[in-house]
Amino acid sequence: MGKRGKIYITLAILGILALVVFEMTKPKDINWFPSYATHHKIPFGSLVFTEQLQRISDSVIPIDRPPFEYLRKNNIKGTYLFFNNNVNFGKAELERLLKWTSEGNTLVVSSLTFEEKLLDTLNLAMESVNIFDNFENKFEVKLVNPVFETKKYKFDKASTLFHFNKIDSSKTRVIGVVDKIRKETDTIKNERVNIIKQTWGNGEIILNSFPQAYTNYFILNAPNQEYTAGLLSYLDISKPIYLDQHYKSGKKFYTSPMYLFLNNPNLKWAYYLVLIGVIFYIIFEGKRKQRAIPIVKPLNNQTVDFTRTIANMYYESSKHSEIAHHKIQHFLEYIRKQMYLDTSTVDANFLKNLAARSNNSIEDTEKLFGYIKRIQEQHTINNIQLERLNSLIENFKSHNQWKTKN
Incomplete structure (x- = not known):
């Protein structure tokens, strides 16, 4: 290889190293995926909520199986907590959950919307909060219980939120309300119910159309943690809390062995450097053809034959x-x-x-x-x-x- 070729190779290697350094030092893009997974640290993960829940309750049990299967195989008592962008139970699954709730347990479901069968069963209806004149997607939520001093909490990362436009006031208790914010000086004028509580048999059902209250982004923006703490006050922490991990948008497990390499910046670039090295080897060494080595059969041991002869x-x-x-x-x-x-x-x-x-x-x-x-x-x-x-x-x-x- 000539002197000019060596210079080109050196410049190529320096360019690759510069690219690697640039990629490793640049700030990572924020992942706004609505995961709700209990182990995710991203804004819409729920690691902070899970840690705080474990601090106030000594019996938080994560459940990674469908509730129909888990309730069929286990006789449990306490609170079953679901939260995700969308939580849609099957018909048989919903019937089993309602039967379990009627036996003196608490069912908490937090989802943007709820399936028609659940709404019809509880005599409820839903619609979205009108977003006209709300171009910045800012919303304000509050808990109506006077104990919480009717403080208002802001959320600015939702394209829209939903509320209950039909409730049975004779057996439904309002816990929280929501409205849009047109200007920073505006406050809630037309309170729209987004969290309700109903008695079901000997138990209780709590429906919440604001699942973002359990995310890292909402809780870590003070004083929003007080709002989430207020929601937790409706749970009986003296009994086990079963935390659903099945109905989550985020992955609950790594599906590829390459995840560890590509998710860690150091391992990722080590992997890329290996691939680059292989490419260089193919380019500069692939043309060199090695002559086939003939197979040389070893000499036979003729000692015994000689002795016999x-x-x-x-x-x-x-x-x-x-x-x-x-x-x-x-x-x-x-x-x-x-x-x-x-x-x-x-x-x-x-x-x-x-x-x-x-x-x-x-x-x-x-x-x-x-x-x-x-x-x-x-x-x-x-x-x-x-x-x-x-x-x-x-x-x-x-x-x-x-x-x-x-």
């Missing part, structure tokens, strides 16, 4: 004495290595130790070495004697339980 030559040439001599020497070497005995002196003590170590009887051991002695004393032997010697040696070795292959 030599042995056959000796046997066919009637050199039985030489074969017997090699056979005896090999056997003595076997005794030295396997039995750890000195074969220079073959006496009664040696035969006794050899018989004990080889798992043979003393008679068979004496018989073998007596035959070996006769073979060594003869100048010539025939093939029958050679075969007899081989048979005695192999039979002797077969009794050795610690033998290894030779």
Whole structure:
């Protein structure tokens, strides 16, 4: 590679590093996704509310399963709290929730709108708050209970809000109201009911069309936390509070293993640098073709075949004495290595130790070495004697339980 090519590569690497530094140091865009997830720190997550709820109640139980399934498998008492942009129960699920509420429990549902079946059951109707002359989307909410001194709380991140335009005043209690703000000096003039409470059997139902009251953005804008605290005052904290995590717009779990990499700036750019390195490798190294390496088969072990060939030559040439001599020497070497005995002196003590170590009887051991002695004393032997010697040696070795292959 020439000098000019190296300069181009250096400039490219410096440019990439500069881009990485710029991306890592620039401020992150605010995520305004209406998550309502209890673990999200984004403006419309509900981490702050969840932490505060756990501070005032020792029994906050997150439920990540559908309420129909959970109530069918568990006999629980207390408050079941739902909040999300939209909470839509199925027919069978709603019936089970209402039955559970009538047994002396509290059902709290906070959603922009509610399904028709629930509204019809409670004799309610809803419509949106008129947004004409409200171009900045500013709303004002308050709790009507005099205990809260009818303070007003502002919210400016909703395109519209909904209110109950029909209620059964004989059995419905108003908890909160909402209205638009045309100017900063305006106050609520036409109070529109957005939070109600009804008795249902032996229990209670609280419907709230302002779920943003549970979000991080609303609570962290003082003094809005007082409004959310006022809503919590309607809950019986002496009993368990079951916090729904099933009806949430935000993800409850990571669906991709790449989430951890792409959600963490350091890991994300480390991942990108690896990809960039791979691209550079492909560009500069991909053209280099390596010659195929031929497969070299290893040489076959011809030792056994060679030994057999030599042995056959000796046997066919009637050199039985030489074969017997090699056979005896090999056997003595076997005794030295396997039995750890000195074969220079073959006496009664040696035969006794050899018989004990080889798992043979003393008679068979004496018989073998007596035959070996006769073979060594003869100048010539025939093939029958050679075969007899081989048979005695192999039979002797077969009794050795610690033998290894030779």
